[in-house]
Amino acid sequence: MDALRERIAAELVAARERSNLLTALDDRDLTSQVSPLMSPLVWDLAHVGNYEELWLLRAAAGVEPLRPEIDGLYDAFEHPRATRPTLPLLPPDEARAYIGTVRNMVLDSLKDLREDRLFLYEMVIQHEHQHDETMLATHQLRKEPSGLTEPSADGLVPVVPYRPETFIPGGPFTMGTDDPQTYDNERPAHVVDVPPFFIDTVPVSNADYMAFIEDGGYDQERWWDPRGWAWRKDKDAKAPAFWFREGVWLRRRFGDVEAVPPDQPVQHVSWYEADAYARWAGKRLPTEAEWEKAARWDETEQRSRVYPWGDTYAPDKANLGQQRLQPAKTGSFPDGASPSGVRQLLGDVWEWTSTDFHGYPGFQVKPYKEYSLVFFGPDYKVLRGGSWATDPVAARGTFRNWDYPIRRQIFAGFRCARSA
Known part of the structure; x- marks a missing residue:
């Protein structure tokens, strides 16, 4: 003790x-x-x-x-x-x-x-x-500089070449957990049968998202959920939050203005923006079950891991804990990949999924209904994986976050999937 x-x-x-x-x-x-x-x-x-x-x-x-x-x-x-x-x-x-x-x-x-x-x-x-x-x-x-400081992220994490997407075989896997120290919405563990699918090996980058903007993605209603199109027009959204253009794309980060780094995962995008990009790219957002299977399931051992890389937390395998005040480059942390080879599933950016927030079969409130139960329903979308700002204690492979699909101030990005 x-x-x-x-x-x-x-x-x-x-x-x-x-x-x-x-x-x-x-x-x-x-x-x-x-x-x-x-x-x-x-x-x-x-x-x-x-x-x-x-x-x-x-x-x-x-x-x-x-x-x-x-x-x-x-x-x-x-x-x-x-x-x-x-x-x-x-x-x-x-x-x-x-x-x-x-x-x-x-x-x-x-x-x-x-x-x-x-x-x-x-x-x-x-x-x-x-x-x-x-x-x-x-x-x-905040508009003024925050005074937050950080070490340079350049060169601290090697970027290793990767294929654009990874195939995940169909079949059952164990989703969720029975760990009593986790939140109620993560429990209980249950078997989910997921059809085969492809998922992006890394999150969508700023460069990828710039291509969507340059192709008129914000001006073409056909890519948008009807509610998302209404939101885009109402807010006159033309780019991720905190972006603006003066010859090149710039962003405000903690009050300082800098060029948007093309090789980082895009962040500060709403679910509607992520969904529109996925449609434009000929793909879709992954379901929550697809995301978790890609992150945790070991096909060889036929079991789900706690983290993509194993059952023990390793600080050198993900960008977590506010050690860098921004995402690492796409393709970083190859040693933190899941058994299927998908990278950066924990840390860098929260990832929007297509799933509404709900309880798992057999859900039980613990210790109070206002943590999870009162949010269940179609108003909230599930995010997974944690961001660079998330502490490791809240970044296990079963942790579930949720928010309104219009939210952009959170450190959220996404990756795409498609059916096999």
Whole structure:
């Protein structure tokens, strides 16, 4: 148990270090709202602490509430993002003091850690990392330079030649997981029979997407889902979010302007844009089951892996954890390929699938319906794989993300598939 306590403590600290870095701003920047799509950063900061208090102090340790009067302020389901600036939120200093008190009490409570409550600790760690990615999306929406720094990505990852697409044989495979430390929407493991298909070996690149634009892809209704065409006209969308053209294609990334690198996976595209590109290319978006089979299924061993490359996380096999503040080049991480040879399935960009978000057969709520159940239905599309901004704790091969098909501020791209 000592090793388990040390691991949980270290992961809690690592998540908080990232949160602190992303909120190391003056009070004006923390309390202002850069877009109605996102919360003020000070809301995210106090929210992660309130969530931690609810689950690790009250639920896991049986501690009396510290600040019950603020629970409603930081309930993500009670107040949509657009209205959160109007709430009497804790000011930055008070928010930091509150979450610091919560964290100290949680670390002290680890001496009484029970294995039957381990899921709650794993859930809170993942929750904070997920909010760190949300906070990065907020930084991306800011017009002024964010001050975020990064090492140069050039030359750090070798790019190895690859074939354009990979054939995945038809047949059954095990989708999902029975791991009790995963989220409810990932469970239970179940067998799905998938017809044979082809899938792109790497995500669609910026250069690929530029070809779609240059061919008039945004001006031809025939490529678009009717709802997507209405969205494109309403928003006057002509390129991925944050792109603009001044002779060459440029993009704004964390407030700085740079040339769009042609050899990176495209990101900040909506599901409608991804779907239109796939139609233009004579393909389609993969179903969620196709994506997971390409990512996890080992045909030789007749089993599903935890990660494309195996059952143990390896930091040198994927672009995860905010180590680079952008996608790696397409064709990177050949050693991180799945058994079928598909690359960059984890990290770089979240990948849109054609599937609506729903529960698996035998789905059971754990620990609360507002995490997954209330989102099931045709309004949300599933994304898989994680982005460069996703922490490894939330980037296993079964992890499911979801969002509205109009969303572009998230670090999302896609790859295409076609039926065999």
